[in-house]
Amino acid sequence: MRKRALMKALVDEQKKRIASRMELNSYVDYLLSNAEELTEEQICMLIWESIVETSDTIVVAAEWTMYELSKDKIRQERLYKDIKNVCGNEKFSEEYISKVPYLGAIFHETLRKHSPAPIVPLRFAHEDTEIGGYHIPAGSQIAINIYGCNMDKKEWENPEQWIPERFLDEKYDPNDLYKTMAFGGGKRICAGSLQTMLITTTTIGRMIQEFEWNLIEKGDGESVDTVCFTTRKLNPLLVTIKPRKL
């Protein structure tokens, strides 16, 4: 109910802007320009989908990354040194991402261990089919366990441990965003994987460049809030940060 009210208010505001001839080259304007084919409800849900898929997932990925780095001072220092070697006194930004492979490895290892979306949205079998030797009758709904794939002992050595170095192995292509199952797979693979990588790694790079992070939370920091769609930390990250001497 609140979701619909919020989306409707947002759409109404944008309609007023367009009516006052302030058009933008944006997704909302594109959807509203197709208003004859799309119902208001469809427009609201399409906007809602992109807000949820964009904001929640990236925040969850960034929080787990900072948790692991705050806990592991040796790997945090290695990342800091790699950033410093590449950027000098410049601020870390998107252009530097490919020059700091360790940051990419940290990104992928966090997505593997703490897969923000642990299950692929359900697939519906329209006809009888067979996958991996299993018979799937028409009408079934299938859920793929992303978390299970990313923690599979047959695929990953010590999967429960956070070891970014595994992605520095030359068997992995540094430009491949799909080294793990974190973004799903096939035709409906995540449409925002590149954007996620750019935003998350730039943010992490800046936060590590400016501050030294120390974990202060006690007990099991790895519990997950299972009520939500994403694997949020059950207990929010608790750290102290100290500005670095640049």
Ligand code: HEM
């Ligand atoms: C850590 C960040 C993210 C993770 C782990 C993630 C994960 C996923 C997964 C598992 C799916 C389902 C794929 C499938 O069904 O096979 C998905 C779909 C999708 N994601 Fe993401 N996502 C993330 C960020 C984003 C962002 C930032 C955007 C938007 C810019 C986005 C847009 C989408 C869209 C539009 C779909 C639906 C694609 C379709 O059904 O064709 N995602 N994502």
